[in-house]
Amino acid sequence: MLDPIILFIQNIFSAIGRGIGYVIAWILFPFMSAGRWYASRGFILKGIVGIILAILVVAYGFFVYQTQVWNGFDPDYPAQYKFGDRKLAAGKEFPGEDVNAPKKCQPSAIVEVSAGLIDMEINQNTWITSTPLYKMGLFGLDWDRTPWLDNKASFQRGVNQAVRRTSVELVDRLARIRGTSGINAKLQTARSAILYDETSWYINLPFSIRDPASKQFEIARQNLLAFNAELASCQSIFDGRTDNLMQFVDNMANDLGTTADMLAARSKNYNSGWFDTRADDRFWFAYGQLYGYYGILSAARADFAPVIQERNIAPAWNQMLDRFRSALAIQPAIISNGREDGWIMPNHLSTQGFYLLNARTSLTEIRDVLDR
Template identity: 25%
Template sequence: MRARPVRATLAFITRSRPVFAAALVIVFLVLYFGLGGLLSSTIDDNMAFRPAEADLSPGGSVAVGMASAVLDRELNEHGWKADDPWFYPTALLDNMPAWQRGLRLGVLRFVASLQSLQAEDPDLARAAQALDYPPDRWWIGTNWPWVRTASASSYREAVEAIRSYNAHVAGGRVTLTRDAATLATLLDRMADTLAESEEMLGQHVSGDETAQDKRLGNDEMFYTVRGEAYASLLILGGLREDFEPLIRQRQLAARWATMARSLETVVALDPLIVTAGDPGSFLIKNHLMEQGFALQRTEQQIRALAAALRQAPATTQTTQTRRR
């Protein structure tokens, strides 16, 4: 008895050619956009990710190598989904494109922080300009000029520019000073990056946030911030290796590890469904506020480390006291 409605429906579909054709189209669209998009979606949050040889020559900066390597991975291993047109099977995805947009933003802001230290470097200038290109541009557009540079192509150029800069660092043609002032500046800039994400989350939760006159969904906002935090986490790990002697000398290893774990908390927060319930709600959590709190804690720890680096070393202070 229960099978009769199914049989009747199948019989109706097969008797009518237009209905049968429409059913085939619907099945195709569901498989193409649904299954195809699902199989193409990858949120690669591997915290143990390491740069390949192409991104890290001996003597180069691990942090810079992380920046080029993670962007190259998204472009050439997973594919840049943020600029896919409407007829691609990934057109309905939002989490992965948002993740990639945030990741690119994290790399861009790190390159900008390096540029603030070496404003005349042509590779950093080229990388910053290429990364500043909108993340959702396919090579054919609706506005003039109709044929344009795709976002993925622009970011590949950025990868090559970052690699060129790091190769020059490794070869001694560019000096990336590894002293306390440099590390403090880079940490402060990273804290600024996290603060901007906090503000973006706060505006979204309050209902004020917009992006290109379109309000982002909760999941898009969440994954944008998460992608940026992931890029920052990898770069932070690279800075830990680049400045390891200084961090050990200043006895900041334990505080650095605490800071890194706080940022790992932001990246590890990965709910099945992103919700933005009212504060204090018993039934519906607010994952955006939870994410914002973890960001704020990390930002404060980063700024405290930067301030500690700007202070004179303890041995120097002790010597001065004894002389007095």
């Protein structure tokens, strides 16, 4: 009676083995064909091809290192800024005993964190999205459509999304008096630079020569730091009003809402479990966005300290930050997009979406309190 069952199981494993064999053969076919061609060539041509291959091996080895080593990554990174030690809100003048001494004001924590995030992406690490080997893909297939070597790039793009949103807020509201005064030139330059094409390299198809994305992002970082230096010498302004904080929080909540929709759509329409090759880039983009906003919102607590104290929202703000940190605790080795009621393959997108929406709910609750 067990023979049909045993035969059925044997057929399943045999089919799996044949499938794996076909995949391996498909992957190895171009290499085997190239090897046969190489073996039939002359000594000089072999030498030239060998040098090219050696360069490619070294280049791809370095590329793998760039994508797998995450320098500066630390979900608890806001603690290093020691925002709790700040006594004044952003832009407020420090009291001085010498009336003839130059005035000094409190620089912005939001600007400091934004510059630090850019530094992590382009100086401590390589900006992966614009590198030639990433743009070339795997035999022409976009790396985002494979399960390999795209997680760091997606994470960086998520962080960059948070910094971009913040730069817009700085230019349009936070560094202007009631939104009517002139736009700060350094912040305007920073915003333009951080909104630069993320995929741009020195040479781009169809054969245009441009600045790489990392160079423009460095310009943004330098201008953010220059603005903070101006603010520290009381030559710029930071308008830490209640309505500015409310709009700042509201726009971040809307940004996260868009990401939540992206996660929900992928989770609902694709249930391939560990074989969903786009689930990982969706997950790590959202993770990077949460990572960036966690630091920026921690900084906003310091920059808007008087408003937070006056409106008695410190407990709600702390709860919101705790929810962001809880979302960052989810770091699966392999991203699975299985059925939500599945019992073999988990659904990491739904799990992350749950934590993301929790954090977003906290933001909307804070916005509602500020709007009263």
